Amino acid sequence: DAKTTQPNSMESNEEEPVHLPCNHSTISGTDYIHWYRQLPSQGPEYVIHGLTSNVNNRMASLAIAEDRKSSTLILHRATLRDAAVYYCILRDGLNGQNFVFGPGTRLSVLP
Amino acid sequence: DTEVTQTPKHLVMGMTNKKSLKCEQHMGHRAMYWYKQKAKKPPELMFVYSYEKLSINESVPSRFSPECPNSSLLNLHLHALQPEDSALYLCASSQGDASNYGYTFGSGTRLTVV
Numbered sequence A: 001d002a003k004t005t006q007p008n009s010m011e012s013n014e015e016e017p018v019h020l021p022c023n024h025s026t027i028s029g030t031d032y033i034h035w036y037r038q039l040p041s042q043g044p045e046y047v048i049h050g051l052t053s054n055v056n057n058r059m060a061s062l063a064i065a066e067d068r069k070s071s072t073l074i075l076h077r078a079t080l081r082d083a084a085v086y087y088c089i090l091r092d093g094l095n096g097q098n099f100v101f102g103p104g105t106r107l108s109v110l111p
Numbered sequence B: 001d002t003e004v005t006q007t008p009k010h011l012v013m014g015m016t017n018k019k020s021l022k023c024e025q026h027m028g029h030r031a032m033y034w035y036k037q038k039a040k041k042p043p044e045l046m047f048v049y050s051y052e053k054l055s056i057n058e059s060v061p062s063r064f065s066p067e068c069p070n071s072s073l074l075n076l077h078l079h080a081l082q083p084e085d086s087a088l089y090l091c092a093s094s095q096g097d098a099s100n101y102g103y104t105f106g107s108g109t110r111l112t113v114v
Helices: none
Strands: A009-015 A018-023 A032-037 A046-052 A060-064 A072-076 A084-091 A105-110 B004-007 B010-013 B018-025 B033-039 B045-048 B055-059 B064-070 B073-079 B086-094 B103-105 B109-113
Touching: A009 A018, A018 A032, A018 A105, A032 A060, A032 B103, A046 A060, A046 A072, A046 B103, A060 A084, A072 A084, B004 B086, B010 B018, B018 B033, B018 B086, B033 B073, B045 B064, B055 B064
Parallel strands: A009 A105, B010 B109
Antiparallel strands: A018 A072, A032 A046, A032 A084, A060 A072, A084 A105, B004 B018, B018 B073, B033 B045, B033 B086, B045 B055, B064 B073, B086 B103, B086 B109
């Protein structure tokens, strides 16, 4: 399985942008990059996903490097509610069922 | 309806008990999943059902028995569990197996084995 590496933890100030990095140097051409987050005492929540082009939705933006070996999740204005563990996951293009979580990045947002 | 509903939210069971966890979705998703999550760890995949057939069993002990009675329902039957099986059990669904589909997760069942 293609693996991802993320920093263990990051801190941000409220109302400032946050850039959460993810490295996936062994990504294959058909793997989609997915981001999920898990708030305390809740199940993981879908944030965004993409293949090659940058993606935007109401929650965040996803910037994908041209060689696809890394990506960055961008929260444009962090709020206290964004404090969570953020997971970057590659969904295997050949076996999409095997959706494996890595350790993720624990984001703290300071008021 | 855009939710995955898991019941019960909390469950305490003895090591000789038999209990079941239930998961339901009405989004027409054809793939459903069970994950186990220990405190401060990421979710670990246990089982995958695709079109109501078991397609992945990640070497889970037989004291955990999944069942998919129809495309909207997923159960996890528990029998003779050990205290180390105490965890948050998460159910998820997705439209299909393709890698461009996202997952929808339930809030989980917090299981304590005494």
